[in-house]
């Protein structure tokens with residue numbers, strides 16, 4: 001635009017120059033004595049005409065150039081106004097000579113017209129802008145100021161001095177860029193990167209950074225730092241039974257309670273799921289860490305009111321101390337985590353300080369889980385069978401298949417020790433399929449040998465049940481082994497049913513359609529969401545052995561619970577079996593409460609297939625298992 005205007009001026013200057021030369025040229029040829037002028041010469045020269053002509057043309061050019069310049073100025077102002085920031089230009093007296101509309105409403109909203117006004121008075125009270133202006137004038141250089149507030153918004157300001165030929169400042173151009181939104185977005189990115197979105201607590205990244213800083217400081221002041229790993233007990237059950245929304249609310253309450261127990265210099269972070277970490281700086285005595293852990297546990301134990309429901313939770317805490325239990329962030333985290341697992345194993349709702357012995361136990365678990373990978377192919381897994389008897393017939397009606405691992409070096413390893421490892425590693429799926437196949441094969445063998453038909457109950461783990469092809473696997477096992485489906489019972493737990501109810505119903509129905517029977521194991525230990533039970537095609541309720549044990553001890557509410565479970569089972573047309581029966585008075589109690597079936601050491605411990613076969617061959621339906629007294 002400016003180039004075009006300059007071109008036009010050049011053209012005009014050239015034109016005037018040409019006309020003036022011509023005039024001088026003509027004047028040079030004109031005789032000085034007017035007597036000598038003849039008409040022809042006068043007509044040929046007409047200097048007045050030339051001058052008038054020239055002026056007219058000059059005028060025309062000036063008008064054209066003027067309107068072109070006005071258009072250019074309007075165009076430049078429009079460009080100026082369309083800039084995404086405020087631009088203010090002042091002269092050497094600091095008077096505003098140009099500004100765009102953005103600056104009018106963003107910076108000088110209270111001023112009607114800022115043109116010609118002194119910038120110093122306009123920005124009076126805006127310290128950072130005043131300071132920039134002074135800096136430009138003193139340094140005579142471009143100055144930049146990042147992130148300052150002007151009327152509640154955040155700006156980035158660049159001030160550039162323009163100098164004249166003498167090197168003096170003739171103009172100062174101030175360019176303000178509003179960075180309020182950009183800054184909010186950056187803050188949000190930072191929040192997402194360093195804070196947990198559910199609880200607002202620092203996340204793993206920030207936690208590590210804070211711990212690293214605390215360690216540097218603690219080194220200087222010769223203090224200890226405590227790292228507390230907190231894991232909620234049975235949080236999964238809350239999530240599975242009451243839904244993820246309730247689980248989230250519980251996590252928010254937990255984060256508030258933990259924070260409320262601590263000092264402002266402490267850090268509470270959420271690692272994800274139900275795992276929290278607390279950092280305690282400035283520790284001089286180990287005992288006070290134990291006191292804080294106890295206080296945290298106490299606060300977690302209090303009931304939580306969520307919607308119309310009271311939810312109970314507790315936590316397990318593992319503690320490592322810097323510098324005693326490690327000198328790096330990763331070692332301290334690892335050791336606190338190990339201690340937390342020990343707290344869980346030792347009954348939950350408790351805390352444990354890390355000890356090197358714990359590490360040895362963890363290594364043992366690791367070795368065991370590595371060995372378990374080969375246990376199946378090396379033929380180290382075996383099944384034993386525990387009889388189940390009926391009050392009605394007084395005889396043996398079924399067996400529960402129970403897994404055993406005979407380790408080549410360690411000998412017999414109980415399932416309580418290796419099944420959690422198999423679940424953690426996912427090995428439970430191939431192992432579970434093997435158990436299913438082996439139990440059906442064995443039961444079919446007894447049928448083929450002409451022994452009395454026995455229903456075989458197989459424990460199914462949650463991971464196994466959730467496999468998309470689980471019912472196909474059961475079908476294939478029944479087909480391969482030839483066992484009648486009604487002789488296979490699958491033992492499931494409450495927690496498994498409540499998760500993904502729609503899919504669970506479909507799987508259960510397809511198993512039911514096959515003719516397989518279904519039992520709920522360990523009933524009463526989970527959330528016992530009774531309303532769900534009636535929606536599932538179940539056959540049997542298994543009262544957990546802990547309640548049966550309490551009947552004998554005559555403690556707690558076990559008797560009332562057992563009575564209620566039997567009544568509930570019957571009202572839903574389910575058979576009720578009690579496990580863990582060890583004594584005659586338990587048998588009597590269960591008989592009086594109309595329990596249908598029994599399992600426990602009172603009748604028999606789990607037997608090897610050979611021992612059970614022997615029993616069946618002897619035709620034991622009598623004294624050893626017989627409940628003749630009740631017939």
Ligand SMILES: Nc1nc2c(ncn2[C@@H]2O[C@H](COP(=O)(O)O[C@H]3[C@@H](O)[C@H](n4cnc5c(=O)[nH]c(N)nc54)O[C@@H]3COP(=O)(O)O)[C@@H](O)[C@H]2O)c(=O)[nH]1
Nearest residue numbers: 402403415416435459460461521579580581582599600601
């Ligand atoms: N997913 C799978 N889980 C399995 C499998 N095999 C076993 N298990 C589970 O391991 C847990 C421990 O089992 P186990 O050590 O075999 O204990 C069983 C019985 O021996 C024991 N029991 C039976 N009667 C009594 C008794 O009178 N007193 C007493 N103290 N214990 C007794 O109870 C266990 C059977 O429990 P349950 O399954 O709940 O009926 C156990 O949780 C097994 O489920 C497997 O193949 N897969």
